[in-house]
Amino acid sequence: MKKRILFLLLSIQFTSNYLLAQKSFLQKQGTATQLIVDGKPFFVLGGELGNSSAACTQDIERIFPKLERMGLNTVLVPAYWDLIEPMEGQFNFSLTDQVLQQARKNNLKVIFLWFGAWKNSMSCYAPLWFKENYKKYPRAYTRSGKPLEIASAFSEAVYQADNRAFSQWMNHLASVDKEEGTVIMIQIENEIGMLEDARDHSKEANKAFNASIPSPLIEYLQKNEKKLHPWMLKKWTESGRKKQGNWQEVFGEDLYTDEIFMAWHYASYVEKLAQTARSIYNVPLYVNAAMNSRNRKPGEYPSAGPLAHLIDVWHSAAPSIDFLAPDLYDDDFTGWVAQYHLHNNPLFIPEIRLTENNGVRAFYVFAEHDAIGISPFSIEDASDAPNNPLVQSYAKLKELIPLLAPYQGKGRMRGLLFDQTHKERILTEDDLILTCRHNFTLPWDPRATDGSVWPEGGGLLLKLAANEYIVAGSGLVIEFAKNTEKTMPADKKKLGEDGFLQAGKADKESWESNEKETTQTWSGSRCGIGFVDEVTVNPDGSLKYIRRLNGDQDHQGRHVRISVGDFKILHVKLYEYR
Numbered sequence: 001m002k003k004r005i006l007f008l009l010l011s012i013q014f015t016s017n018y019l020l021a022q023k024s025f026l027q028k029q030g031t032a033t034q035l036i037v038d039g040k041p042f043f044v045l046g047g048e049l050g051n052s053s054a055a056c057t058q059d060i061e062r063i064f065p066k067l068e069r070m071g072l073n074t075v076l077v078p079a080y081w082d083l084i085e086p087m088e089g090q091f092n093f094s095l096t097d098q099v100l101q102q103a104r105k106n107n108l109k110v111i112f113l114w115f116g117a118w119k120n121s122m123s124c125y126a127p128l129w130f131k132e133n134y135k136k137y138p139r140a141y142t143r144s145g146k147p148l149e150i151a152s153a154f155s156e157a158v159y160q161a162d163n164r165a166f167s168q169w170m171n172h173l174a175s176v177d178k179e180e181g182t183v184i185m186i187q188i189e190n191e192i193g194m195l196e197d198a199r200d201h202s203k204e205a206n207k208a209f210n211a212s213i214p215s216p217l218i219e220y221l222q223k224n225e226k227k228l229h230p231w232m233l234k235k236w237t238e239s240g241r242k243k244q245g246n247w248q249e250v251f252g253e254d255l256y257t258d259e260i261f262m263a264w265h266y267a268s269y270v271e272k273l274a275q276t277a278r279s280i281y282n283v284p285l286y287v288n289a290a291m292n293s294r295n296r297k298p299g300e301y302p303s304a305g306p307l308a309h310l311i312d313v314w315h316s317a318a319p320s321i322d323f324l325a326p327d328l329y330d331d332d333f334t335g336w337v338a339q340y341h342l343h344n345n346p347l348f349i350p351e352i353r354l355t356e357n358n359g360v361r362a363f364y365v366f367a368e369h370d371a372i373g374i375s376p377f378s379i380e381d382a383s384d385a386p387n388n389p390l391v392q393s394y395a396k397l398k399e400l401i402p403l404l405a406p407y408q409g410k411g412r413m414r415g416l417l418f419d420q421t422h423k424e425r426i427l428t429e430d431d432l433i434l435t436c437r438h439n440f441t442l443p444w445d446p447r448a449t450d451g452s453v454w455p456e457g458g459g460l461l462l463k464l465a466a467n468e469y470i471v472a473g474s475g476l477v478i479e480f481a482k483n484t485e486k487t488m489p490a491d492k493k494k495l496g497e498d499g500f501l502q503a504g505k506a507d508k509e510s511w512e513s514n515e516k517e518t519t520q521t522w523s524g525s526r527c528g529i530g531f532v533d534e535v536t537v538n539p540d541g542s543l544k545y546i547r548r549l550n551g552d553q554d555h556q557g558r559h560v561r562i563s564v565g566d567f568k569i570l571h572v573k574l575y576e577y578r
């Protein structure tokens, strides 16, 4: 008995030490999943290096100080299998060590990307000895029998070789980083997916395709029936919700069944690597996906990657993976991010095309989608000038983290994002209507009307209390009104750029509504702006006053705005009058 108690106490001690030792982990707060680093919620203000930018020490030394100047708190860096194991069984971790050393020197956390068996579908970062020995490490095949430069996910030898290098590298990482905790997450492989065909047609793959569907997948679908991704629910339902049979019997005969099958096998492979990682150095793990955009079909886009519509397949086969992450290079940013912020998937954007818009988009995802982070691709190509919108945006977001973190997952924040097409968003809060618009909907900036392309405007709105808000970001304007006000005649009047009524009869509509107003009476209260203060945020999340903006800067109390090109944090207090 005594022995059992002692054993129990020791294992409790061991477990709590182990948890304490883990410097980064995911934690739920309300509906959000937060990344906790060194005991605090951490928003990844990141950037991913171009593919070849961490392949020599000189580049790492040159680039990392610039990243710190840009205000990044995290860099996403490839770990290249071919440079780690150039000769079979001989390992070289010098680049990894250099990355960690430079990251620590420049106050950056690191997310490593394991460029192992697959990188953008292909096996380009597998070592030459692996590539040449295609008999031992077989390729995936198209339907017509063409071998691809894609290692087959059905080969035990491929997995053994990839996993051996991965575990050696993880062991090294653990030995040099467990104490420090510079590495905060690991991405396993990069943009996995089959190209040219929706699935591998090698002999082994065909055998698996004609075999019964693994029972854990069916059990998962049954157990999670009410929470399945709508796409998966439809696919399974339309083919009769069968509980056994081979892949085509259960899901029907089409390309998407091939994709589901392939996703199961890619995810099962990744699960084994994830378990390796967990057993050695337990940091959050994710996989990234190239999008199924532009109406392409599986195989035209990388089929079976960790895509939103396949989340149930990935979850059931790879439960050790924490989330699926989108790489965003196409239009419809707001649509894509919404697809990856799911009840069972937090949003993290490991790659987004490097553009001027990244700055406002960062605000948007943290507030609208409780994002874990964002990371423009090929970040070393961006300017580190203080007026670069990304640099301005990261500086403000870094300040805002202690203020925003307690509110994530609690329904108190909204993200705003506007361009020339999507100019306005109307929000309601308590008994207020908030009309939020692109700053160029105001007539004062010549770029609004001279044919210039409007830079995206956006930011966040945080409700601190009734009638008290934080507005932060760039290029936006917000008007506040009681919801009863919208029916009142004053709303129909058009004001000129000076705030006075549009010139009399020259503006017929305005004139008529003004005439009408004189015959109608007001009822109900109005919402006024008590003050707008530009503020900074202290490390404890409290606000520090910089200056009051109650004159021209808020149009004498008519709205709250931040010009295009400026990034600001505003503290707004509203009041009610009759």
Ligand code: DGJ
Pocket: 051, 120, 190, 191, 327, 351, 377
């Ligand atoms: C997405 C990939 O994940 C990156 O490694 C890189 O190849 C970019 N595409 C290129 O734009």
